[in-house]
Amino acid sequence: MEGDSVTLHTDITELQRDDLILWKFGLQKSLIARINGVAKNISVYDVLDGRFRDRLQVNNQTGDLTITNITTNHSGVYEMIISGKQKISYSVNVTVYAHLPVPVISKDCTKNSVSSNCSLLCSVLNVRDVSLSWYKGNSLLSSISVSDLNIRLSLEVDYQDKNTYSCVVSNPISNQTQHLNITQLCQTYCVFCCHVSEAVIRLVVSALVGVAAVAILVYDIRSSRVEQKNYHRHHQTVSDETFL
Template identity: 70%
Template sequence: MKKMFLMFVYFYLCFCCLMGVFGDEVKSVSVMEGDSLTLHTDIKLQRDDVIMWRFGPQEARIARINKEKNYISIYDDVLDGRFRDRLQVNNQTGDLTITNITTQHTGDYKINIKGNRETSYRFNVTVYARLSVPVISRVSPQCSSSSSSSSSNCLLLCSVMNVRDVSLSWYKGNSLLSSISVSDLNIRLSLSLEVEYQDTNTYRCVLNNPITNKTQHLNITHLCQTCSDKTGVIISAYLLS
């Protein structure tokens, strides 16, 4: 029984050692384009450690620290120079800082530490482009004296250009009326709203990503003319490529 217990302890310790070498922790980080991002290791480096930072699916090396020789190497010309003049590493902590970050720096970062032990950590970084304020415009024709529904309502369009990983939404007060999302880039994202000419409610169009948002408030008096006293709001949404 004692022998079996010792064997169990031995294999358990071996398993833990293997996990320390091959088991990567993954931390997700989000940041806005133009900001500086520091990837913190939260570890205490030893004087004989060698630290290597890598990026992307090919794990291209971007920085290296040799603690024993007190030497730092920055490989900022890799990957078409996207990291050029943007990388800083802390010789004491191994932390990596990316300055003036862009959407090209979205991806997986890996730090590998070798010395008396081998440890690795991964960071999944998402860089969001800065948002512009959405534009509200009128797309319906001039007011008609007809009593039909199409002529008694004002059709509006809220639009943004060249957006990625965002949602565009119409709100009536604090209530969500409609929303549309997109993950691609280089497209026009539009969301329409049909209101009455004499509607006195407050409306706003909001563009947002997981970090921030931009809001445009609707001025019905400015964009629409008075045509009828009918009530109601009709919502529709579509994506224009």
């Protein structure tokens, strides 16, 4: 799990003087640790993206490599090479899993449930490589496994159903469960109607604002015309008086 510390072992009980141990990571086989038995020197290295910074620890007796506060970015293949009296190498694939969120159960308002049925959706967001399952008691009803970030699974139940249902999200090392409250959830109204009403209200308000803007524009135009007429009349009167 993310946040754990993982130790990769060399299976050496004690480092010999002529032992040289290299730890490498990823497809590029980037060197991340070097243990020199002759010089009794230990060096750790980071990769370009900095994912190992301040996270690597090496046992100076055995050459074991520990990765602290591990994250999903540390998933991958680690290779260990020992050069000494004999050359030994092996690789191990490390998979780090993120902490799972609790699934969310909601009423599926996109479906028109027939008779007394209630359509439900169980969903989880921002997770990868998990399984999502519906259970009736301890019996598995349906399950789906995908690598997508967002996953959901539907279920239809009767409004009067007295059985216990639960939705479970899981990966190989952990799981999270959400229990279904049929009475509370299935008797709630869908918010779709509210969204429609809100949209209508916004449309009406926008129309009123538009009408008001047009009215103000028409008023300004009429006012300008009246002012122009008054201006011409005034100047015409002044001209007549000057002529007389």
